[in-house]
Amino acid sequence: MSLRIVVTVKYVPDATGDRHFADDLTVDRDDVDGLLSELDEYAVEQALQIAENADDAEVTVLTVGPEDAKDALRKALSMGADKAIHVEDDDLHGTDAIGTSLVLAKAIEKAGYDLVISGMASTDGTMGVVPALLAERLGVPQVTLLSEVSVEDGTVKGRRDGDAASEQLEASLPAVVSVTDQSGEARYPSFKGIMAAKKKPVESWDLSDLDIEAEEVGLENAWTAVQAVAERPARTAGTIVKDEGEGGKQLAEFLASQKFI
């Protein structure tokens, strides 16, 4: 029986680019360079390693996003994923995490799966909630924030590192897991991988393919709304201490004045 792994990957604005908000207070994704969310590269990497250790496995990458989100799928396919699904629909504009999890859950059910792997958070919304929302909607266990993950005899196992202790966790498949940026370096696509990705299938679905009504997603139907946005104040130069013998004392006084000590 082939192990069906679905990896959720998000297309995000390039953090080095000039990111700004549109008039409707959503992040302006037009004319802004975007890429595969870096934290999702770790999810793709762990999916590929699990597939390489399995007798028979298939890795599908899935994204919900605008036209350009195909670039995120192409990157994951060039890393070695087998196929991709792109859910795109004008009515998805401004969809919140609740709505995104609905679309992802319906797409995952339609694709068929045994294991869903997500990143620990996206690098733009950074909420870190979608994996839990997904598990709830799919009615399966979730094992999140893993720094190590493997699959054996229908069970997903992993290690979650906390400040004081590490936990060994496991769940029967089907299940949802998320992996951290400590789960191991993500491979770089080889030239062969990039060329092969051009031929790999990318299915495009819209809301009607998933029996989702426009009233269930989009900015109008979001459970949270951005009220206002303001430029982050420019960073100040800060206090420069020239150590003429009293540097340590001045530093301690500064830290005390800031209630750091």
Ligand SMILES: Cc1cc2nc3c(=O)[nH]c(=O)nc-3n(C[C@H](O)[C@H](O)[C@H](O)COP(=O)(O)OP(=O)(O)OC[C@H]3O[C@@H](n4cnc5c(N)ncnc54)[C@H](O)[C@@H]3O)c2cc1C
């Ligand atoms: C600056 C900013 C602030 C926002 N604030 C809110 C808010 O307060 N409340 C709210 O409900 N929404 C908010 N959103 C919208 C929210 O980002 C999107 O709905 C998003 O799709 C889900 O949230 P996230 O990116 O934080 O996901 P996270 O929960 O951080 O994502 C975890 C993982 O889920 C998967 N994933 C997330 N989105 C997608 C996707 N579109 N396609 C495929 N996989 C995905 C990825 O594997 C990712 O690593 C905000 C967006 C931005 C850019």
